[in-house]
Amino acid sequence: xxxxxxxxxxxxxxxxxxxxxxxxxxxxxxxxxxxxxxxxxxxxxxxxxxxxxxxxxxxxxxxxxxxxxxxxxxxxxxxxxxxxxxxxxxxxxxxxxxxxxxxxxxxxxxxxxxxxxxxxxxxxxxxxxxxxxxxxxxxxxxxxxxxxxxxxxxxxxxxxxxxxxxxxxxxxxxxxxxxxxxxxxxxxxxxxxxxxxxxxxxxxxxxxxxxxxxxxxxxxxxxxxxxxxxxxxxxxxxxxxxxxxxxxxxxxxxxxxxxxxxxxxxxxxxxxxxxxxxxxxxxxxxxxxxxxxxxxxxxxxxxxxxxxxxxxxxxxxxxxxxxxxxxxxxxxxxxxxxxxxxxxxxxxxxxxxxxxxxxxxxxxxxxxxxxx
Amino acid sequence: xxxxxxxxxxxxxxxxxxxxxxxxxxxxxxxxxxxxxxxxxxxxxxxxxxxxxxxxxxxxxxxxxxxxxxxxxxxxxxxxxxxxxxxxxxxxxxxxxxxxxxxxxxxxxxxxxxxxxxxxxxxxxxxxxxxxxxxxxxxxxxxxxxxxxxxxxxxxxxxxxxxxxxxxxxxxxxxxxxxxxxxxxxxxxxxxxxxxxxxxxxxxxxxxxxxxxxxxxxxxxxxxxxxxxxxxxxxxxxxxxxxxxxxxxxxxxxxxxxxxxxxxxxxxxxxxxxxxxxxxxxxxxxxxxxxxxxxxxxxxxxxxxxxxxxxxxxxxxxxxxxxxxxxxxxxxxxxxxxxxxxxxxxxxxxxxxxxxxxxxxxxxxxxxxxxx
Numbered sequence: 001x002x003x004x005x006x007x008x009x010x011x012x013x014x015x016x017x018x019x020x021x022x023x024x025x026x027x028x029x030x031x032x033x034x035x036x037x038x039x040x041x042x043x044x045x046x047x048x049x050x051x052x053x054x055x056x057x058x059x060x061x062x063x064x065x066x067x068x069x070x071x072x073x074x075x076x077x078x079x080x081x082x083x084x085x086x087x088x089x090x091x092x093x094x095x096x097x098x099x100x101x102x103x104x105x106x107x108x109x110x111x112x113x114x115x116x117x118x119x120x121x122x123x124x125x126x127x128x129x130x131x132x133x134x135x136x137x138x139x140x141x142x143x144x145x146x147x148x149x150x151x152x153x154x155x156x157x158x159x160x161x162x163x164x165x166x167x168x169x170x171x172x173x174x175x176x177x178x179x180x181x182x183x184x185x186x187x188x189x190x191x192x193x194x195x196x197x198x199x200x201x202x203x204x205x206x207x208x209x210x211x212x213x214x215x216x217x218x219x220x221x222x223x224x225x226x227x228x229x230x231x232x233x234x235x236x237x238x239x240x241x242x243x244x245x246x247x248x249x250x251x252x253x254x255x256x257x258x259x260x261x262x263x264x265x266x267x268x269x270x271x272x273x274x275x276x277x278x279x280x281x282x283x284x285x286x287x288x289x290x291x292x293x294x295x296x297x298x299x300x301x302x303x304x305x306x307x308x309x310x311x312x313x314x315x316x317x318x319x320x321x322x323x324x325x326x327x328x329x330x331x332x333x334x335x336x337x338x339x340x341x342x343x344x345x346x347x348x349x350x351x352x353x354x355x356x357x358x359x360x361x362x363x364x365x366x367x368x369x370x371x372x
Numbered sequence: 373x374x375x376x377x378x379x380x381x382x383x384x385x386x387x388x389x390x391x392x393x394x395x396x397x398x399x400x401x402x403x404x405x406x407x408x409x410x411x412x413x414x415x416x417x418x419x420x421x422x423x424x425x426x427x428x429x430x431x432x433x434x435x436x437x438x439x440x441x442x443x444x445x446x447x448x449x450x451x452x453x454x455x456x457x458x459x460x461x462x463x464x465x466x467x468x469x470x471x472x473x474x475x476x477x478x479x480x481x482x483x484x485x486x487x488x489x490x491x492x493x494x495x496x497x498x499x500x501x502x503x504x505x506x507x508x509x510x511x512x513x514x515x516x517x518x519x520x521x522x523x524x525x526x527x528x529x530x531x532x533x534x535x536x537x538x539x540x541x542x543x544x545x546x547x548x549x550x551x552x553x554x555x556x557x558x559x560x561x562x563x564x565x566x567x568x569x570x571x572x573x574x575x576x577x578x579x580x581x582x583x584x585x586x587x588x589x590x591x592x593x594x595x596x597x598x599x600x601x602x603x604x605x606x607x608x609x610x611x612x613x614x615x616x617x618x619x620x621x622x623x624x625x626x627x628x629x630x631x632x633x634x635x636x637x638x639x640x641x642x643x644x645x646x647x648x649x650x651x652x653x654x655x656x657x658x659x660x661x662x663x664x665x666x667x668x669x670x671x672x673x674x675x676x677x678x679x680x681x682x683x684x685x686x687x688x689x690x691x692x693x694x695x696x697x698x699x700x701x702x703x704x705x706x707x708x709x710x711x712x713x714x715x716x717x718x719x720x721x722x723x724x725x726x727x728x729x730x731x732x733x734x735x736x737x738x739x740x741x742x743x744x
Contacts, residue, residue, distance in 0.1 A: 024679060026660070063666075065665060292437045296421070307396060311398065
């Protein structure tokens with residue numbers, strides 16, 4: 001995928017730097033980890049430091065001194081995460097600030113204007129986001145309104161030459177609404193598409209089938225971005241189903257709670273038995289935490305020193321970035337089936353069983369998986 | 373100063389990694405900053421992970437993967453900082469844990485045993501520490517008990533070949549008690565000495581005169597360590613009075629509150645006018661924060677993202693480490709007077725006046741200072 005700030009190998013995991021900073025990790029460190037595309041959040045940036053200041057300094061890349069690519073969301077996700085403080089009408093969404101109760105109006109035109117000021121390489125359409133479990137008329141309204149807002153987004157977009165606008169497919173897990181949304185969106189101009197409204201607690205069978213419905217219909221020559229998905233198994237499976245881009249705060253959030261990613265699944269560094277494990281989180285891992293420290297030391301630091309969150313966050317981000325690069329390489333080498341089988345075998349070794357939905361999804365993708 | 377883990381240029385500022393980790397800064401970063409000597413805290417390490425575990429992994433250097441030197445305090449300081457939870461007798465001190473109310477007995481023999489297990493390059497005698505403002509019989513008792521405990525410390529010390537034990541001069545700001553303590557201590561074997569019981573809110577005239585009393589009496593060919601002093605002006609002045617080593621949590625604590633050290637004094641990055649300052653904290657500074665970010669960006673991050681504390685901590689530590697290296701070089705070059713005058717001129721430029729105690733102390737040290 002070629003973007004204004006350099007090429008990005010896909011499939012790609014995008015770390016989330018919500019407020020113009022990663023949680024506990026500097027941008028230099030993100031660059032050292034090989035990250036080429038970071039996510040930032042329009043709602044938070046619009047609130048502070050504000051679009052005008054960012055425009056004045058030549059955009060977010062300059063402000064945060066990040067030379068690689070940035071994707072900004074539209075602010076739409078906050079309609080769900082801050083639903084108690086927001087009100088949606090056909091015109092747009094109004095947020096009440098959790099800090100000082102002031103109001104922020106976010107119409108499609110406002111979201112695009114702010115994203116033009118921020119200057120990200122990929123910007124997202126403002127969609128009407130509802131919880132995945134929402135059913136009936138409200139879901140239909142949200143899905144159709146997303147299309148109407150997309151037309152306003154496209155009309156408002158002032159930097160089509162250097163910022164790629166991605167529409168977002170909605171419709172929840174209702175296949176008819178999804179189909180309608182897909183049909184509407186692929187008729188509009190776009191350099192890539194996002195699949196929204198998943199990773200909201202839906203059944204895993206509904207999840208993967210909806211992903212397939214979208215990747216089948218969306219143009220194969222344009223990037224497809226599955227929003228909010230960051231669990232390693234989900235990323236691997238959905239990459240096989242045709243998804244190119246992922247994002248999620250899970251890797252850094254779980255690090256702050258002391259959980260590290262390993263090839264054999266999650267490692268809870270808080271557990272008492274870890275006090276006597278004088279090995280790195282994962283042997284052979286080249287991250288700062290694994291090259292320098294034992295599990296015992298990290299166990300001792302957790303809940304005492306923020307350095308622990310920092311080190312485990314770096315490990316988890318490195319894990320996902322390397323996982324994607326290895327996945328990418330296995331596709332280039334024509335060895336995807338072997339790679340995915342090896343990954344799943346390791347990941348589910350302790351549980352002794354690969355979940356049925358994973359096997360079914362990969363069967364659909366013509367990747368035969370051996371049960372353990 | 374030659375220590376088992378490498379040479380240290382003096383005067384030196386020792387950053388404080390209380391619990392086996394710096395607040396918000398990794399050991400790799402400390403090494404990158406040129407730090408050659410770090411402080412760690414026996415009371416906290418004895419509590420967790422415990423001396424036995426540290427001995428098992430070959431000491432704190434191995435546990436935290438730090439190849440340069442370490443100094444451990446004796447646990448004595450906690451008699452003051454945790455005075456509500458401690459009880460001192462001739463035998464030793466008993467702490468009640470703030471976590472689970474369990475008791476920890478710390479006799480001189482216990483402190484030295486744990487410090488032998490930790491394996492620091494410099495270990496401190498357990499002293500009977502009282503608040504600087506304490507007067508009369510209790511101060512006298514504390515001062516004399518410190519000497520009695522020192523004899524027990526020396527007798528208990530099992531690693532005289534590779535760990536340097538420093539006695540601690542007590543006596544508050546009472547010159548007779550100080551003199552007695554000095555006379556007692558210099559008769560005992562030691563590779564260096566510490567000046568304790570200052571930086572406790574005493575008058576600045578009492579402070580510098582007590583420092584002079586100690587540095588005059590203590591052997592010139594052995595390092596003299598002024599405990600708990602880390603304010604840049606105090607470090608510069610006391611270096612001129614003959615002090616070789618300093619430590620203080622001030623640089624990192626004040627960073628966490630958003631205050632940065634600059635050659636013109638302190639910079640409060642929280643102030644609203646900083647939002648529009650698109651310059652580094654200090655021009656020409658080679659730290660990670662100054663090379664990459666503006667004051668505006670750091671202002672925006674403060675109180676939102678721990679990355680801000682991390683970056684400002686690195687800046688402040690870099691500031692002090694560089695200040696000491698420059699001070700060291702000016703002594704080598706025979707240009708100390710010019711260096712100190714330049715430093716004070718910059719530091720007090722905004723206030724327009726150098727404090728009287730600074731001028732008097734430096735006059736005593738035969739370093740003529742020009743008032744602004």
